[in-house]
Amino acid sequence: MSAAMNVIVILPSWLGAADRESLIAMATRLPVSRVDALAFTGDASPGTVAARAVSEMDTIASSASLVLLPAGPDGEQCAALVAARMQGASFGRCTSVEVADGAVHARRGAFGGRAELLLRSDSRITCATLRPQACDRGAAAVHAVEIAIEDPPRTAEPVASNSALPRVDGAQVVVSGGRGMAGAEGFDLLARIASALGAGLGGSLPAVDAGWVPVAHQVGQSGKFVTPKVYFAVGISGTPQHLAGISPQARIVALNSDRDAPIFQRCDVAVEGDWREILPLLAHRLETDAQG
Numbered sequence: 001m002s003a004a005m006n007v008i009v010i011l012p013s014w015l016g017a018a019d020r021e022s023l024i025a026m027a028t029r030l031p032v033s034r035v036d037a038l039a040f041t042g043d044a045s046p047g048t049v050a051a052r053a054v055s056e057m058d059t060i061a062s063s064a065s066l067v068l069l070p071a072g073p074d075g076e077q078c079a080a081l082v083a084a085r086m087q088g089a090s091f092g093r094c095t096s097v098e099v100a101d102g103a104v105h106a107r108r109g110a111f112g113g114r115a116e117l118l119l120r121s122d123s124r125i126t127c128a129t130l131r132p133q134a135c136d137r138g139a140a141a142v143h144a145v146e147i148a149i150e151d152p153p154r155t156a157e158p159v160a161s162n163s164a165l166p167r168v169d170g171a172q173v174v175v176s177g178g179r180g181m182a183g184a185e186g187f188d189l190l191a192r193i194a195s196a197l198g199a200g201l202g203g204s205l206p207a208v209d210a211g212w213v214p215v216a217h218q219v220g221q222s223g224k225f226v227t228p229k230v231y232f233a234v235g236i237s238g239t240p241q242h243l244a245g246i247s248p249q250a251r252i253v254a255l256n257s258d259r260d261a262p263i264f265q266r267c268d269v270a271v272e273g274d275w276r277e278i279l280p281l282l283a284h285r286l287e288t289d290a291q292g
């Protein structure tokens with residue numbers, strides 16, 4: 001390990017407290033003496049976080065720096081933007097990252113986990129995204145800086161991946177739909193409900209794959225980690241991969257037609273029924289209340 005290598009952890013505002021601690025702890029286990037953590041607060045897009053992180057890094061990036069970010073679409077986007085602005089390398093979806101011989105070595109699954117890629121970067125800046133995993137802190141000292149940012153005022157509705165749908169990032173309430181929505185029509189209803197509640201609109205992987213909701217709204221292991229106070233899960237069975245994207249602190253309200261759906265084992269409020277009967281009434285009621 002080169003003494004010149006330093007590690008910078010970017011903790012975007014959409015990352016929950018437990019994952020922040022995990023990512024920092026993972027960084028302190030690398031063979032470095034110091035870890036700089038840029039802890040962002042405020043509602044900001046990956047682009048805004050990346051731009052501000054780059055200006056902060058001007059002062060702390062040494063001759064060789066490893067920059068760690070959380071996995072997920074926003075983390076990958078942020079990592080790619082930071083790497084591009086600093087003319088560095090970007091390694092997405094890493095399963096592990098090591099520092100040795102002045103270089104960064106990372107591992108990443110490929111072909112659905114049937115192969116593993118071993119990556120090496122000798123760039124001055126290497127950005128790598130990792131899924132935070134709880135572990136004890138290592139020996140490196142942590143120097144954390146808190147940075148408050150907000151996206152600049154917009155002239156139009158927020159656009160995440162060309163979508164004007166309400167975003168899940170930072171939302172206090174999230175209304176999500178799954179394969180049980182059976183089409184885009186059901187998502188129109190969910191979007192109306194989300195809009196009336198001032199909530200974000202989420203979806204499961206099958207709903208995203210079917211094109212009913214954009215990928216920027218996917219919740220779960222390979223999507224976003226959301227930290228709302230209340231999470232509405234409609235037509236979602238409750239697989240571990242989906243639940244992995246929901247903060248354990250969130251209260252889950254589940255609507256499902258199958259009384260044996262696993263989500264009913266995890267939720268706080270269980271509603272057994274067909275969304276086709278319940279959601280139109282709910283949307284109408286919320287919109288009527290909003291007008292009156």
Ligand SMILES: Cc1cc2nc3c(=O)[nH]c(=O)nc-3n(C[C@H](O)[C@H](O)[C@H](O)COP(=O)(O)OP(=O)(O)OC[C@H]3O[C@@H](n4cnc5c(N)ncnc54)[C@H](O)[C@@H]3O)c2cc1C
Binds near residue numbers: 181205221241242
């Ligand atoms: C590596 C990996 C990563 C993954 N990452 C993610 C991820 O990030 N996010 C994610 O969501 N999944 C992810 N998955 C996929 C995951 O395993 C499940 O396939 C997925 O979560 C199931 O989505 P679902 O609940 O919408 O669909 P289903 O499991 O098919 O559930 C549909 C539910 O809708 C209910 N339903 C049907 N009709 C109605 C109705 N009319 N009214 C009410 N309820 C109804 C059904 O009873 C059922 O419970 C991942 C899988 C792998 C292997």
